[in-house]
Amino acid sequence: MEAQQILKPFVEVSRALCDGADSRSVMNLIARRLTEVLGFKGVVVKVYDADRRRLELFSSYGLTENFLFSKPAPGSVCAAVPPKVVQIEDVGASDNPDYEAMMVEGIRAAAIIPVEVEQQPLGMVVLFSPEPRTLTKEELQFAEALCSRGFLSISWERRVEGLIERERHYLKNFQEIAQAINSTLTINKVLQLVVTKITEVMGVLGTSVRLLDNKTNTLYLAQAHGLSERFLNKGPVDAQKSIAENMAGRIVVIEDVYTDPRIQYRAEVIEEGIRKILSIPLQVRGKVIGVLRIFTGDREPFHDLEIQFAAAVAQQCAMAIENARMYQRVKYEYQQLLIDFGYEGSSS
Template identity: 40%
Template sequence: LHLDLPVRELVASGLFLALMNEGFRRTVKRLRACGASARSFRFCATAQFLTDWCVLLVLVHLTGGLSSPILAFFVFHAIIAAILLPPVGSYLHAAAGVFLVCVLAALEGIGLIQNRPVPSLWHVPHDEAVPVATALIAFATLIGGANHLAGSIARRLWARTREAMELKEKFAAEAARLRTLQEVASAVNSTLKLEDVLARVLDSATKMLRGKAASIRLLSDERTTLRLAAATGLSQAYLSKGDVEVEKSPLDMAALEGWAVQIPDVEASEALQYREEALREGIRAIICAPLLVRGRATGVLRLYCVHPRTFTKEEQTFLVAIASIGATAIENARAYQRLEQLESAKSRFVYQVAHELKAPVAAVRQMLSVLDSGLAGDLALPQRDLVGRCIRRAAELQATIDDLLALGSLKQRLPEGKLVPVLLREVLEKVMERVSTEAAEKGVEVRLKCSTPGLVVKADPGDMRTLFGNLLENAVKYTPPGGKVEFTATQEADRSVTIRCSDTGIGIPEEALPHLFEEFYRAPNAKQAHPGNGLGLALVKRVVDLYKGDIAVESKVGEGSTFTVRLPGG
């Protein structure tokens, strides 16, 4: 089939269209890179459609005018416009295409533009009005119908797509809130320090709900005022305005009933006690949620925003949930504080009692020594035996008093100011001398291995003697005759010092290991083997903690134990 087509003009039109489309592609890429608005993208799309219309119009003219098969591409473009553009935009583009074809037909019909007929499946005489009008009406109807049908389908699809995207965003937001709640629960339950708990609750609420600031206020014992417990993002001037009186703050009064309450626009609301101060702070919206513990409000969590804002139900529910988690954590932290205060009071009481007993027990021991020595007169054998028993019991009581005083002294001070370089070998040798007599009587071999000479820790020498003396005394005490006790000291790569005290003693039951360093605790087999007060290892742990060290225990019943102490190097 030989067709007399203007090849050069067609090729030139095709190249021009390709170059224009490449230019539009690069333009869109730049718009995306710079984060342009949707309006810019719509303008670019409109320009591309109009360019395509014009090029198509040239191709239609070159291939027979209204008889050109390329007219079908106008329909294709109208369908694409209906899919990609809003309804009004798509109808305008379809109308523009019809208008351009009508102009071309008119210009060819009056002879201003020469018609270039080519063989085709249909032929429309360009100089006869009725066939041209019929063809144009059919063309306009086809484009309009295709545009309307495609647009209707596209709009339904876009509506479904938008619904799906909204659901996806909603689910993503809910998932993010759940993750945040889980993280908050994990974070606040990982510490019992009230300040840390409050800070983590405020930080999580502010970040998740995109607020400017947040605060937590706790109810007074009389439940009439809300006192500031913690805040973030607020100026000192605003924080120093005073406590919130519940009766003067409808916002907090309603929140204390058990639900989230919001003020979308502070300027237009009278539900806030310190409204003028809030406006000066730049606060324009507030949401308040109750801190509930077992159904009872103990305070409120407030979130502040710098612009008027209405919080969604999901955001309100989230804030109530995070406030509930925070309330439980706050209650736990406060309970822990009370326990610490009781523990501190108990320790002070025990320390005071031990201090008061020190002098009377010393006097009793002195009198018993006088009796035992015969200076107060000769004693019969039964009497001497009774006095000897009293002397041993008094010595045990004195040892307990000394341990209590040492423990109380350690609890009430920090080591700073008394730190000097301490040679570990000298300390270990001195504590070995202290138990050498008992070890020799039992036939227990005590050895020291110090692989690195000159090992030094910066500490109070008395603390080091307490630490290693108690470890060694326990090892010798609970090691049967013929056993071995060994001290080893090494320096690690990070300059820390590791000391191990190993024995072949009675060992420690596995269930006793978690309680080993508690005051007055003794393992069941230790109670059966020897008398004691359960303070030695508590002293050891306190000294290790005082110097920010670590202690670990490995033990098997009937085989022995190994205590590993790691201290920062000097």
């Protein structure tokens, strides 16, 4: 293979990626260039779906619809991703379940190349030749390198789509929580909704809201979801011993409860199956009135979107608590005023 033959497809694919072409357009270009440069009859690109359960046709070039969409025979070269490159040098000389379909299509040889992204199998490329042949080491390297660019494009596109969908998911649930908070002054209902929603939306072990008792400087339990009674009643939670940075208005992420010195009840936390904690102060006008704590087992670190979502909910929660307290104070003062003026019977 000449250097110019190899270089030109890479330049074209790089240009397409820089121009913002979607992954399917990029892979269509790769399939066409592989066919032309290597002298094949056609190419099939199959990719696992987002759940990696099903292998789907993603792109092709040079092959008929009848061949592409016919049901593959058991053991077909297009049915499963092989662990390594497989070459069928001569269809007629091998025990191949696709023999009849390939002969009708004018195919005499095939090469199946598995492709990985971040050490995970993402799919495969199948090259079909009109003549019996074996790909050289250089030809295989060229095909693998060019295909990897296309599969990387697929992987990144899925990642971006996943992030966008996740943002929509969090935004939708934040709006639901905010709407519910604004519709009631019953603080227990608000807090129960908050801890339940956060636990479900973030897929964590449990969530709690503790409010600050200024007289004792302890954090008493206001509401929780997903956590055992034994854990919740483990003992008084000292605001200066249990993730004290919250009292300064800082969000704290505990990545490892085994080693982090900011844990007050380490043994009880570990026994509950908790491994990571996201702890967010509840603040009103710069004053900390409590904490929202999110507990999870072994998992990846909390990402920025999760922290932003939880912090936004915590802010709504703090305002709801303050509004409810203000309402109770005003209601009490109004009732006292009625009593002072001799209207004890009018308490509404």
